[in-house]
Amino acid sequence: MKYNILISTKSGNNYYYNKNSNYSLIHPVLKYIVELVDCGVNIDNWLNDLPEKLIIENKSFAKTDIVYYYKKYLFFSNNYLFEKNKPTYKLSHKVTPNQIELALGKCNSITFEVTEKCNLKCSYCTYSENFGWFKKRMNKNLSFQKAKNFLNYFFSLSNIIDKKKNLSISFYGGEPLLNIEVIRKIVSYVNLNKSDKTNVTYSLTTNGVLLKQDILQFLVDNNFEILISLDGDEQHNSYRISKSGKPVFNHIIKNIFSIQKKFPIFWKENIDFNTVLHSKNSREEVYTFFKNKFNKVPEISEFSAEGVISDMKKKIESEFKNFDDIENKTNKKSAEIEIIKENLGHYSHRFDSYLSFFNNYTHRLITGTCIPFSVKAFITVRGDILPCENVNHIYSFGTVSDDDIYIDYDKIAKQYNEYYDKLKNKCYKCNFADVCSVCILSLNKFICEEYSVDKEVFSQVIQSQIELLETYPKEYSKFLT
Numbered sequence: 001m002k003y004n005i006l007i008s009t010k011s012g013n014n015y016y017y018n019k020n021s022n023y024s025l026i027h028p029v030l031k032y033i034v035e036l037v038d039c040g041v042n043i044d045n046w047l048n049d050l051p052e053k054l055i056i057e058n059k060s061f062a063k064t065d066i067v068y069y070y071k072k073y074l075f076f077s078n079n080y081l082f083e084k085n086k087p088t089y090k091l092s093h094k095v096t097p098n099q100i101e102l103a104l105g106k107c108n109s110i111t112f113e114v115t116e117k118c119n120l121k122c123s124y125c126t127y128s129e130n131f132g133w134f135k136k137r138m139n140k141n142l143s144f145q146k147a148k149n150f151l152n153y154f155f156s157l158s159n160i161i162d163k164k165k166n167l168s169i170s171f172y173g174g175e176p177l178l179n180i181e182v183i184r185k186i187v188s189y190v191n192l193n194k195s196d197k198t199n200v201t202y203s204l205t206t207n208g209v210l211l212k213q214d215i216l217q218f219l220v221d222n223n224f225e226i227l228i229s230l231d232g233d234e235q236h237n238s239y240r241i242s243k244s245g246k247p248v249f250n251h252i253i254k255n256i257f258s259i260q261k262k263f264p265i266f267w268k269e270n271i272d273f274n275t276v277l278h279s280k281n282s283r284e285e286v287y288t289f290f291k292n293k294f295n296k297v298p299e300i301s302e303f304s305a306e307g308v309i310s311d312m313k314k315k316i317e318s319e320f321k322n323f324d325d326i327e328n329k330t331n332k333k334s335a336e337i338e339i340i341k342e343n344l345g346h347y348s349h350r351f352d353s354y355l356s357f358f359n360n361y362t363h364r365l366i367t368g369t370c371i372p373f374s375v376k377a378f379i380t381v382r383g384d385i386l387p388c389e390n391v392n393h394i395y396s397f398g399t400v401s402d403d404d405i406y407i408d409y410d411k412i413a414k415q416y417n418e419y420y421d422k423l424k425n426k427c428y429k430c431n432f433a434d435v436c437s438v439c440i441l442s443l444n445k446f447i448c449e450e451y452s453v454d455k456e457v458f459s460q461v462i463q464s465q466i467e468l469l470e471t472y473p474k475e476y477s478k479f480l481t
């Protein structure tokens with residue numbers, strides 16, 4: 001593939017992309033010169049023959065302007081912006097044990113799966129018997145001792161590597177509030193044992209059924225950020241049902257109104273909603289419901305049939321995922337924002353800041369996979385230590401028990417490097433290598449269906465990303481920083 005790509009967006013801006021400089025906004029005259037050079041035109045001869053004025057993109061430019069931009073072109077070329085050949089950096093397919101240990105020491109997000117129990121039986125639950133991704137749920141609870149052993153190990157490591165930091169601790173389930181006792185103990189242990197320089201925030205996702213006074217007071221006292229799962233109004237929420245199959249909507253709404261009344265500031269600042277988009281709701285309806293009822297904008301995730309056992313795939317997809325319906329009812333703006341979110345959710349661990357998206361990546365391993373623990377450490381009720389909650393539990397990279405903790409960084413690095421070896425031949429050739437958001441742990445048998453060497457496909461993808469950026473600059477900024 002040629003490394004230079006020129007993009008003209010709908011709003012009339014021109015961008016230059018190559019593997020060294022990534023995206024650069026360029027002047028139309030500069031773009032014109034790059035195109036001429038790409039076509040093999042000798043620019044010195046071309047300049048000699050130029051008339052006093054030249055029309056480019058419907059605008060008239062004087063010969064002096066053109067000469068000015070040619071000097072600019074030469075300056076940028078000498079400084080590698082318009083490097084046409086090989087990128088000046090190398091992608092790598094090797095992660096080292098040291099990088100992984102460092103990532104855990106610097107990790108600023110830990111999630112504890114505190115229980116496998118749930119008080120609901122949602123029809124689309126990824127932990128149901130229809131999904132094969134996760135180890136069978138046995139209604140287990142996380143013991144405090146396991147959490148404590150992990151935290152002791154983590155604090156000892158992070159106090160050496162990265163004393164001063166923001167640390168986010170989240171609680172995950174099942175329904176996490178069913179093991180509120182362990183949550184209370186973990187919070188109290190962290191508050192007592194964290195370094196003075198560590199700023200901790202707590203969060204959890206709940207179905208809202210147990211948000212009652214005594215639990216709420218504890219959550220308020222510890223400034224928890226709460227995400228309540230609710231799919232919209234009573235009809236939209238009807239896949240979320242009790243174990244006996246009864247609707248729970250009214251019960252949850254009652255709890256929500258009670259939070260609003262008793263803890264108005266907490267309600268305003270600490271409560272958000274998460275909605276799963278499926279065949280009974282749509283983005284537009286969901287936005288309208290939350291806006292009118294609570295003056296809030298929910299986070300929206302699409303129902304995912306990933307991990308459904310093959311016998312159930314057709315049935316589940318037809319029941320919960322009606323793409324045409326979703327597309328027809330989709331609010332364009334919110335749909336586009338979701339695309340940005342999806343893309344950038346994966347990119348976020350690869351960029352130091354908003355500006356680095358346009359500059360150089362900080363991370364040069366093939367694929368979009370994070371270095372284990374650089375995004376998060378996820379501890380399951382059974383004591384498996386995973387790089388996040390979204391990956392199959394077979395990718396357990398360590399274990400913590402009531403007595404001990406075991407993490408072998410050499411083994412994890414070896415395992416990752418074996419995975420990278422399976423993909424490297426394709427990734428090094430793939431046009432998406434630089435903007436790849438594929439997590440290697442999400443691939444079926446390490447076969448990547450996104451692989452492409454078609455320059456046109458790649459140009460279209462980056463063009464649509466840039467156009468979204470131009471349309472919603474605030475959203476890009478928000479997701480990246």
Ligand code: SF4
Binds near residue numbers: 369376389
């Ligand atoms: S999905 Fe993959 S890349 Fe993303 S945080 Fe989890 S392990 Fe890392």
Ligand code: SF4
Binds near residue numbers: 367423428430434437
């Ligand atoms: S899209 Fe697939 S093949 Fe291409 S770089 Fe990413 S992981 Fe590799």
